Amino acid sequence: MxxxxxxxxxxxxxxxxxxxxxxxxxxxxxxxxxxxxxxxxxxxxxxxxxxxxxxxxxxxxxxxxxxxxxxxxxxxxxxITPDDFAPSVALSMDGPSLVLHGAYGEMLTGASSSEQSAWKQLRAQLLRYAGVLEPFLSRRPPDLAGMWLLETAALGQTALALKRLGKEDMRDFLRVLLMNVADLLDEQLADIRLKGLLAFDATLGSHLGPRSPTSLLGLYYRLAGEVGGAAGAQIVPKxxxxxxxxxxxxxxxxxxxxxxxxxxxxxxxxxxxxxxxxxxxxxxxxxxxxxxxxxxxxxxxxxxxxxxxxxxxxxxxxxxxxMKGDVAKLHLALDRPPQFTGVDAAGHRGRLVIAPSPDHVERAFNPSKYGAFSPEPVMEITLPSLADPSLAPDGACVLSAVVQYAPYALKEGWGAGKAKFLEAIMAQLEAYAPGIGKTVRHTELLTPADIETRYRMPGGHxxxxxxxxxxxxxxxxxxxxxxxxxxxxxxxxxxxxxxxxxxxxxxxxxxxxxxxxxxxx
Missing domain, CATH: 3.50.50.60 (FAD/NAD(P)-binding domain)
Incomplete structure (x- = not known):
């Protein structure tokens, strides 16, 4: 021994x-x-x-x-440098895309000037409120029965952050803390593309829809994290x-x-x-x-x-x-890089999101409550070989997509349902990147059941x-x-x-x- x-x-x-x-x-x-x-x-x-x-x-x-x-x-x-920060692109089938640039939307393009102004205010508010929760996320959670020094310090920092919000902001923070994300977005934004992107981000990885109680917490959780010193920033690592x-x-x-x-x-x-x-x-x-x-x-x-x-x-x-997972992972080996409608070269190097509106995300969620998947799934797509050509053969391309609302306990079973789900995903991709289906050399779709087996994650969560x-x-x-x-x-x-x-x-x-x-x- x-x-x-x-x-x-x-x-x-x-x-x-x-x-x-x-x-x-x-x-x-x-x-x-x-x-x-x-x-x-x-x-x-x-x-x-x-x-x-x-x-x-x-x-x-x-x-x-x-x-x-x-x-x-x-x-x-x-x-990691600010030059690595990937834009978030809200895809559209029939027009230009909407893009959040920099660290989660420091700049918004593709929207009206009034929407840009509304987003600037909402983004600042979300970051302030996420900052209140950040001390809890970066330390051991408080043991309310017998707190030790660092836990007391975390609570003190949180109380100080709340105080710094000011009376009006503090009231609003407490009002919206457990709201659903769709209601908050409807209060402050008009563009359904932007609202769809934010609704997707708030619920990604969870068995929640935009209108589920407390779904706004998912957005706070995302923005409480950081990379490269910037809250909400994200990169596709080389x-x-x-x-x-x-x-x-x-x-x-x-x-x-x-x-x-x-x-x-x-x-x-x-x-x-x-x-x-x-x-x-x-x-x-x-x-x-x-x-x-x-x-x-x-x-x-x-x-x-x-x-x-x-x-x-x-x-x-x-x-x-x-811990029953609700997310699948798709990998495509493509003959050449795809062309998503309304997206420029820089956008293709970011994260491309298919979530046309909060209602669409909610409709995609609904079937998962009953052990089924939506015929129009929502997803987050990256093309990592554009940033790092070593990931694919010369001229070819890798597509990686996180597909939301793939219930672990699929009613018909994944043995029967996997091919149907892949067909639905490919139909969505084809709608936003016409011709992509003809370029596919190899496909790998990992359902929650596959994730459970391959990565030893019970429930595939x-x-x-x-x-x-x-x-x-x-x-x-x-x-x-x-x-x-x-x-x-x-x-x-x-x-x-x-x-x-x-x-x-x-x-x-x-x-x-x-x-x-x-x-x-």
Whole structure:
């Protein structure tokens, strides 16, 4: 048996961040990844000969600045400048597109002057209000029963941010906090293309429609993140998301983290209510003072630990975490770059969104409530090989699309429904980029069921659990256990199922490591 100070289970970006942070604090750390490569759903993979694409996450929009600083990622090859910020393009079938430029719409083009003015005011308001929530998202959520110093500081910062809003803004912040996004957009904007784009962004990755209560929180969550020092900014990383993972891995190597791939964990060893080690599938036993799991919380607690080691009430809470995914991922290998109607060359290098109006997004959502998909799905499209030609053969192009409202529990089953869903997606693409279908060399469509199998994500949910009001902050992953601790001494959670949730931020991993260090774990 080999002993370590800490063993981290899961080699996605959060597991890597945790491992590096602990190693830099002087811990002897072993990182175990079940697959044959690191990065999880943020890898760059070859899906057809010569065609490479970001596996699930394909945009970088919330890599936490504390992660960049702590891991010294810029020294390890990460390069982000304002020139890299990708525009957001609201596609139109029969006219010019509408474009948000810079860091989430610092400039708006393709709309009337009155709409530009209205958007400027709304954007400023959204960023102010997201700033109120930001201190919570970047730290361990407050333990209301026994707060420690940093938690008290976060609450104090939030109170100060609220005070700085002023009386009128504070009232409005409290009024709109739990609103649905469609109502807020109807109050302040007129252009359905802009409203459709914002409604899509607010609900992306969640089982919510624009008119679902609390859906506005999704937009705040997006804008509370930042990249390159700018809130709401997003980039299509050169080399795909794997380039980001490569920088984090280089930091891990520099810090002395021992990394093992193709090392699936069979169980977490518990002795007298304390996690003391792990057993691999091959029977090898490894011991450590601290065990950290950056995998799904249900997998960790119900499969690797087992219900017999846990309180019945706690097990019930874990079983009730909603984590059925509602998003599919499409990869297309194309003979040549497509031409989307009304989009210039710069727009094609950004994110292209098919969400013509909030009502269209709502109609696309409705069937998913009953285990079906819309014949007109909404989606976010990138063409990463335009920014990095190495991702595709000469003259060819990669298309990567996140397609919203693909229910995990499809009523007819994905065996029967997958081809029909792909047909609906391709029909949408053809409507906005005429002729694209004739250029397709290879297609890969990953349904939530496929994502579950390939990336070991129960339910195929990229957040490892719905990111909604009742599963955020002090209720993530479950109420009473939101601070990365678990009922077992020595066992901590550090994945997207923990606060503050998914996206390539590294915040759950960093916050968990800081908690362990503070407890001298």
């Amino acid at each position: 080999t002993s370590y100070d800490a063993i981290v289970i899961g080699g996605g970006h959060n597991g890597l961040v945790t491992a590096v942070t602990l190693a830099k604090a002087g811990r002897k750390v072993l990182l175990l990844e079940a697959g044959n490569d690191l990065g999880g759903a943020a890898r760059t993979e070859e899906f057809a000969p010569g065609f490479h694409v970001s596996s699930i996450a394909h945009l970088l929009n919330r890599l936490h600045p504390d992660v960049v600083k702590t891991l010294e990622l810029e020294k390890h090859g990460l390069r 080399g795909g998301m794997g380039a980001v993972i490569a920088a984090i891995r280089a930091s891990a190597e520099k810090a002395g983290v021992n990394v093992r791939t193709s090392a699936p964990v069979a169980r977490i060893i518990v002795e007298k209510g304390r996690a003391v080690g792990i057993a691999l599938d091959n029977g090898e036993v490894l011991r450590a003072r601290t065990i950290v799991s950056a995998t799904n919380p249900a997998t960790t607690l119900l499969d690797l630990v087992g219900p017999r080691e846990l309180d019945t009430g706690f097990v019930r809470k874990v079983n009730n975490i909603r 990229w957040h490892h659990g719905e990111l909604q009001a009742d599963q955020m902050l002090i209720s993530r992953p479950v109420s009473g256990w939101s601070g990365y601790d678990t009922p077992l001494d020595g066992l901590f959670l550090a994945g997207a199922g923990s606060h503050p949730g998914g996206g390539v931020s590294g915040a759950p991993g960093l916050n968990a490591a800081r908690r362990i260090i503070a407890m001298k774990g």
